[in-house]
Amino acid sequence: MRSNRNTVRNNIEDICGGDTVALSYEEYKNMKARIELLEVLAEAEDDAKNGRVAPISETFDDLRKMLQEE
Numbered sequence: 001m002r003s004n005r006n007t008v009r010n011n012i013e014d015i016c017g018g019d020t021v022a023l024s025y026e027e028y029k030n031m032k033a034r035i036e037l038l039e040v041l042a043e044a045e046d047d048a049k050n051g052r053v054a055p056i057s058e059t060f061d062d063l064r065k066m067l068q069e070e
Contacts, residue, residue: 023031047053
């Protein structure tokens with residue numbers, strides 16, 4: 001995985017002109033997915049630090065109720 005990251009970095013450095021970066025669609029989707037995952041993890045970490053957590057059984061109970069309402 002590290003070599004793939006280096007390849008992307010090298011491609012960006014080679015192609016970059018001003019504020020424009022050229023990526024393949026696959027590289028773009030991969031980068032976007034990673035950013036979205038990092039955002040979710042940061043929110044989860046913040047929730048845990050600030051006591052916004054609940055037992056997993058309550059969470060699943062709430063999900064079951066939501067699905068039954070549909």
